[in-house]
Amino acid sequence: MSLLFKGRESQNERAKKSFIAAGYFFVLNIFRQGIHSLGEMWRTPMASMMTIAVLGLSLTLPATLYLVVKNVQQINSGFEEAAEISLFVKESMSGQETQTLVKRLALYPEVDKVTFISKQNALVEFKDVSGFGQALEYLDENPLPDVVLITPTSRHRQADAARALLAKLEKEREVDFGKLDIAWLERLNALLSLLKESVITIALLLLTSVTLIIGNTIRLSIMDKKEEIQVMKLVGATNTFIHAPFLWTGIWYGIIGGLFAFICVALMMWWLGAAVTEVAGVYQTHFDLIGLSVSEFGSLVLLATTLGFVGSYLSVNRYIKEIEPDKV
Amino acid sequence: MINFQQVSKTYPGGHRALEKVSFHIRPGELAFLTGHSGAGKSTLLKLISLMERPSAGKVLINGVDLSAVKSRQIPYVRRDIGIIFQNHRLLERHTIFDNVALPLVIEGTHHKQIAKRVHGALDKVGLLDKVKCHPSTLSGGEQQRVGIARAIVNSPPLLLADEPTGNLDPELSMDILRLFEDFNKHGTTVLIATHDLGLISRMRYRSLTLKEGRMSQDPLAEASL
Numbered sequence: 001m002s003l004l005f006k007g008r009e010s011q012n013e014r015a016k017k018s019f020i021a022a023g024y025f026f027v028l029n030i031f032r033q034g035i036h037s038l039g040e041m042w043r044t045p046m047a048s049m050m051t052i053a054v055l056g057l058s059l060t061l062p063a064t065l066y067l068v069v070k071n072v073q074q075i076n077s078g079f080e081e082a083a084e085i086s087l088f089v090k091e092s093m094s095g096q097e098t099q100t101l102v103k104r105l106a107l108y109p110e111v112d113k114v115t116f117i118s119k120q121n122a123l124v125e126f127k128d129v130s131g132f133g134q135a136l137e138y139l140d141e142n143p144l145p146d147v148v149l150i151t152p153t154s155r156h157r158q159a160d161a162a163r164a165l166l167a168k169l170e171k172e173r174e175v176d177f178g179k180l181d182i183a184w185l186e187r188l189n190a191l192l193s194l195l196k197e198s199v200i201t202i203a204l205l206l207l208t209s210v211t212l213i214i215g216n217t218i219r220l221s222i223m224d225k226k227e228e229i230q231v232m233k234l235v236g237a238t239n240t241f242i243h244a245p246f247l248w249t250g251i252w253y254g255i256i257g258g259l260f261a262f263i264c265v266a267l268m269m270w271w272l273g274a275a276v277t278e279v280a281g282v283y284q285t286h287f288d289l290i291g292l293s294v295s296e297f298g299s300l301v302l303l304a305t306t307l308g309f310v311g312s313y314l315s316v317n318r319y320i321k322e323i324e325p326d327k328v
Numbered sequence: 329m330i331n332f333q334q335v336s337k338t339y340p341g342g343h344r345a346l347e348k349v350s351f352h353i354r355p356g357e358l359a360f361l362t363g364h365s366g367a368g369k370s371t372l373l374k375l376i377s378l379m380e381r382p383s384a385g386k387v388l389i390n391g392v393d394l395s396a397v398k399s400r401q402i403p404y405v406r407r408d409i410g411i412i413f414q415n416h417r418l419l420e421r422h423t424i425f426d427n428v429a430l431p432l433v434i435e436g437t438h439h440k441q442i443a444k445r446v447h448g449a450l451d452k453v454g455l456l457d458k459v460k461c462h463p464s465t466l467s468g469g470e471q472q473r474v475g476i477a478r479a480i481v482n483s484p485p486l487l488l489a490d491e492p493t494g495n496l497d498p499e500l501s502m503d504i505l506r507l508f509e510d511f512n513k514h515g516t517t518v519l520i521a522t523h524d525l526g527l528i529s530r531m532r533y534r535s536l537t538l539k540e541g542r543m544s545q546d547p548l549a550e551a552s553l
Contacts, residue, residue, distance in 0.1 A: 003397065003404045004390045005485055029436060231417050234377070235478070236407035237434045239400070325379055 030244070037248035048253075051217050055253060056260025058210050059304055062203035063265045063292070069196055071290055085166050089146040090176040098146050101174040105148060110165050113151040119144045145176065159185055207307060210257070214250050214311030222246060222319045230325040239320065246316045247309060254308020258301035265292060329355040329486060329517045330376060335385035337371050345371040347541045348385070353519060355390075355485075358512040360528050361521040363538035369521040372538065373488050376519075377411055378402045389486065407435060410479030410516075414491035416471045418463040418478075424450070425459045428477045435482065449477040453507060469500040476507060480516075487511060489520045493527065501527055 002008040041048040087105075089098050098116075106114045117125075122144045127133040156165050159182050166180045222229070232242055269291045280287040292300065330353040337346040346368045353359050363369050374380040375387050378394060387394045389405075397405055418427050428449055432442045450456045453473040463471055472492060479487060489508065493501035505520075505527065512518045522528065528535050537544050 002408055003401055004392050004408045008408065008485065025436070025438075227417075228419050228421075231419060232430065232434065233403070234379075234406065234411060234417070235431045235434060236403045236405075238403045241434055 033244045034248045037245045052256045055257030058206050059261035060264040062206050065199040085150040085180050087148040087178045088176045093174045110156040112153040115149040117147045119146050211307045211311040214253050214308050215315045218246050218250055218312040218315040229323045234325045243316045247312050250308040250312020254305040258304030329353050331388040333386040335382045338383045349543045358518040358533050360535040367538040368541045373490055408484050410484040410487045412475050412479045412489040412492050414494045416475045424461050428481050431482045449481040453477045468495050487516050487518045
């Protein structure tokens with residue numbers, strides 16, 4: 001394209017034959033610039049490695065916290081399975097009526113298993129377990145009610161679903177009241193959501209700092225290449241052309257920083273894995289740490305790449321404009 | 329080719345660099361621009377290469393009014409003008425090849441073409457054997473010739489030179505001027521700013537003289553208006 005001399009076309013434009021070929025060269029050129037930027041980073045390995053290490057470590061922290069939440073959730077879901085509802089039968093009900101209730105409850109689609117504990121059985125068990133055996137002898141009558149233990153089906157074991165089921169069961173005529181022991185579960189859930197919230201806050205802070213670090217690194221690199229930028233502008237480089245290598249550098253910092261963070265997390269998981277197995281062994285349970293899945297690894301690198309691009313874009317947009325050739 | 333019409337340039341702070349300068353350089357002409365340092369030579373070249381905009385008056389190149397050129401179009405204007413600087417302005421971190429290839433890379437020329445033309449340009453200035461060197465390993469005269477090779481590599485119709493012989497001995501200066509003459513013979517319009525009056529007097533070309541921002545001694549300028 002020539003503005004001043006209409007007939008003048010560059011050699012390159014004459015070479016371009018079709019639209020598709022032009023597009024092909026455009027994409028090819030972008031990737032060539034990308035490889036070139038990587039080469040530029042390789043020229044100053046120490047400085048590049050230090051920046052990458054800072055970025056990698058900044059990304060490692062949120063990734064680790066994310067894994068902590070994920071693993072705690074895994075424990076939590078194991079406990080949720082144990083949800084059980086106790087229904088206390090009204091004292092006025094006869095044995096016949098209670099038996100019909102038990103049969104009726106077993107027909108509920110939400111109910112997996114029904115266990116009936118009569119007041120006599122309950123008393124015997126209580127005497128054995130509680131150690132109040134002697135004291136209970138003095139009671140005139142059995143103070144315990146009949147109890148029906150309900151195990152909901154797996155779909156109705158979550159806190160909310162189980163609570164809904166409890167409300168439904170309490171409407172039965174024979175039932176005095178029911179109890180769902182989920183208070184501890186709710187506390188755990190509350191703690192977990194608090195943990196999640198803080199992870200999000202910390203992650204946001206660290207991701208902002210990653211963006212700023214990349215932005216500042218690119219700013220320094222722009223300042224360092226001030227002369228070159230001036231010369232490029234003098235021989236007719238468009239802003240896009242001058243921006244490209246800096247944007248690529250930002251993207252590479254993101255990608256390599258993301259990989260570095262992944263390696264750090266993987267090493268940490270391997271290190272902690274043995275310790276966790278040992279602790280689980282002491283408690284006579286088995287527990288495996290979950291690491292990052294392939295898609296989570298992909299998201300981590302993609303996120304880092306995006307931050308690299310955003311950081312460099314902010315700097316490039318702000319500082320390259322200011323560099324103008326002023327001296328012939 | 330280059331047409332100045334009553335051009336004035338006042339810098340912020342009140343310094344008047346140019347005052348009502350008018351002249352016309354025809355296509356295919358070679359002209360010198362002389363004057364003491366601070367007379368406005370650099371400002372005049374900056375107005376042509378759009379590093380500065382005039383405060384008043386019009387600058388036309390090949391009939392195109394430069395005031396109509398938007399800032400994002402400036403790069404495309406500069407691709408039509410080869411500029412040679414007194415201090416060479418080479419990229420120290422890159423080889424001679426990369427330096428000369430820069431204008432072609434910017435235009436997106438195919439790499440086979442780039443190699444061919446860079447070698448052609450370096451051959452013209454007699455530095456083909458320095459392709460892989462870095463600028464710092466070259467002498468002042470050689471660096472200046474690399475700068476010239478970079479300016480002509482995309483065969484621009486217009487060539488501007490700011491004190492191209494500034495730091496060179498008379499013999500080397502003459503060599504460089506012969507190069508400009510050669511480009512001019514091939515149809516390129518050339519404007520050379522210099523304060524080396526001895527050099528100009530030995531060559532029979534038109535010379536424009538600036539004195540404290542005003543144009544003097546240019547009978548052709550008046551004739552063309």
